[in-house]
Amino acid sequence: MDLTEQINQLEADLQELGPLLEKAERTRVQELLRQEQKKLEKEIAAKRQQKEQQARREADSTTKAAYTVKITNYGWDQSDKYVKMYITLKGVHNIPSENVDVNFTERSFSLLVKDLEGKNHQMTMTNLLGPIDPKDSSKKIKTDMVLVMCKKQTVRKWDCLTQVEKQSKEKDKPAVDDNADPSEGLMTMLKKIYSEGDDEMKRTINKAWSESQEKKLKGGEDGSMMDF
Template sequence: LSFTLTQLQKDLEEVKVLLEKATRKRVRDALIAEKSKIETEVKNKTQQKSPRKAELDNEKPAAVVAPITTGYTVKISNYGWDQSDKFVKIYITLTGVQQVPTENVQVHFTERSFDLLVKNLNGKNYSMIVNNLLKPISVEGSSKKVKTDTVIILCRKKAENTRWDYLTQVEKECKEKEKPSYDTETDPSEGLMNVLKKIYEDGDDDMKRTINKAWVQSREKQAKGETEF
């Protein structure tokens, strides 16, 4: 059965009257339980009569949560770097980074890595992680600087006055794989000689005899050419 708010209020008043007159404990306990039940129903009906109040109650948590949202995280892939005798310096361009609170720019160093996190810059977070640095760095001596539109990561070299040809070990390995077995910037004939030397060193006895024979013939031709000239 569904009761109106008015009916429930009348029932509650009657229960209260009966409760005042009741003397037996069992009857009083039953009336108290019924009174509590009716009061709960009255409360529920009252809330249904005020839908706007319920809406306001639902809105309050949203108002608290909204300011915490800071958007998604962007991975930083573009950077520049150079070095001095003591530091390897990494430059990251982030427009407006100087406007965020200092504590929003965080850098964590290990002996062979660093990771940068910039929080809530124009509604986004920015992250950069570099592992397998070419050489060890001093965690205590490393730091960061925030300039106009730029974050500078200062990695303190553990071994000063040593030159880093690459920023990471992975970069070094990739670049060295790309290099040919001889230096293309040298004289072409010198490059060819380097290749022949390598083949000679790696070859079997037949290969070595073949190369020796070709070498001798080449020298003889050169000698004849010089004489004829």
């Protein structure tokens, strides 16, 4: 029974005591009823004070926890069926499990950890590489860690975690010209190595180039040095 219910019961007892006191005729009975009346009034006052203190503590806790920080410390792994997110949060196993809430959509999830060391901790992951099944996705609370398990809709390995990462990799990938001369690409690479290399590297490249030219000419003219 919570404090509100206790106060209601005591007030009901006090209210019922009033008519009894009015009907009492003997002095001793009246005195006993007045003592019980004062006892109930004191108990009600104490319970109300206790309720007010509890409300203040809850308000203070809510105020402290209102400060929200973004979660940046995490890692991820996968199997054919699940993407697993490992979110490190010291002491998370010590708070009530209902304080750890994860909401899933087909392409995202959001994690909110409430009132951990006086703060809220939040993480949102959007634009997942593939669709997930929200109803079969879940969370597990471990020592100093929250494990978020996203169930893939399609059984396969992901190349990366999000669409943004995929687009970034494709952007950074050098363009391939199917009609380009492979030797031109090799020459460009060698020139870059030559220009950035030290004297020993340059001598090595020149020697390799000369030997290659000698073999190609089959004993003819000496191979010339690369024009870098």
